Amino acid sequence: MKTARVIPLLLSLSIGQALADTPINLSHDASPNAHVSISNVKGEVTVSAWDRNQVQVTGRLGDGAKPLAIEGSNSSMSIKVESAGKSGWLNWGSDTSMGSTTLDVRVPKGASLDxxxxxxxxxxDGIEGGTxxxxxxxxxxxxxxxxxxxDADAVSGSIELAGSADRVNLQTVSGDILAPNVGAEASLQTVSGRIRVNGGPWRKLNLSTVSGDVQLSGGVAPNGAYDVDSMSGDVQIQVPSNLSAVIKASTFxxxxxxxxxxxxKPEHGPGSDLQTTVGAGGAKMNVETFSGDLRIRRQD
Structure with missing residues (x-):
């Protein structure tokens, strides 16, 4: 009697697992610089570049998701994981019932991604030339x-960049920002996350943090603009020995x-400031903290 009860239960669990683990195998011809949009609520997304003019999607589709498709033309296409439940205001939480979906996407090297x-x-990994x-x-x-x-925005997740980028716009709330090779223009913002960035020479750099600590290393281009603002986070800046800039720095x-x-330093009260011209000047460096410590170092 016990066996008779257990077998149907095992069969139902096996069927449920099979439905929750549907394999994905899709492909679509693509132009070398195609724009590809990908959206996934739960699970994991991995995008790899290859030498084919084709977009390929493999992985596993979570239980409760609509059948997946690659929609659009060869130059612009989208891959979107959506709940099979009803949409609308009365069903706004339907996505929470979906299982995790794993997407492994191959795109042309020159593709742009969203x-x-x-x-x-x-x-x-491996994108060359696309935004x-x-x-x-x-x-x-x-x-x-x-x-x-x-351009990358995160709330509690961290952002890690490798390779190189001419222009970056990176924002987090509590996640860290790590970028070892940032090009001519950078906008970096966080609330409590750490920022560790190398790069330059920057034509334009804007960095702001509330309580996150900052380590910044790189030069400033001729006539460049360099602005760093921190509330309570400590800021450490390294610049090359051949720096040519007007430096204005202060802390409360x-x-x-x-x-x-x-x-x-003032004779009475807290705070300190620095104003100096290094080399021929030209570029402008403005660095301010409220309660955070500030270090400006010359690279060896």
Whole structure:
């Protein structure tokens, strides 16, 4: 009697698992510089570049998701994981019932990407020449590419860049920003995440943080604009010995130290500031903290 009860239960579990683990195998011809949009609420997204003029999608489709398709033309297409439940205001939470979907996407090397995920980690590798735009809530975003432009927004997930990018716009709330090779223009913002960035020489750099610490290394282009603002996070800046810029730096209650110029402190009250011209000047560096410590160092 016990066996008679267990067998149907095992069969139902097996069928349920099979339905929850549907394999994906899709392909679509693509132009060498196609624009590909990818959206996934739960699971993982991996995008890899290859030498074919084709987009290929493999992986596993989560239970409760609509059948997946590659929609659009050879030059612009989308891959979107959607709930099979009813949509609308009365069913706004239907996506929570979906199982995790894993997407492995192959795209041409020159493709441009627009990737949106919620709780899914994301990996992008091998793109050369296309632009990249990424939005994530709690998933970590890793991007290894050579791109003219990378835009990435995250809430609690971190953003890690490898390769190189001429222009970046990176924003997080509590996630870290790690980027070892940022080109001529950079906009970097975080609330409590750490920022570790190397690059330059920057024509334009804007960096702001509330409580996250900053380590920034790189030069400033002739006539470049360099602005760093921190509330309570500590800021460490390294610049090359051949720097040519006007430096203005100040802190309200933090400790300010610099290898360039002379730091001045008021006779009464907190705070300190620095204003000096290095080399021929030209570029402008403005650095401010409220309570965070500030260090400006000369690279050996």
């Amino acid at each position: 990737v949106d995920v919620v709780s899914a980690p994301m990996n992008i 990249i735009k990424v939005n994530t809530v709690s998933g970590k975003a890793r991007i290894n590419a050579r791109s003219p432009s990378i 209650s933090g400790d300010l130290r610099s290898d360039f110029g002379t730091v001045k």
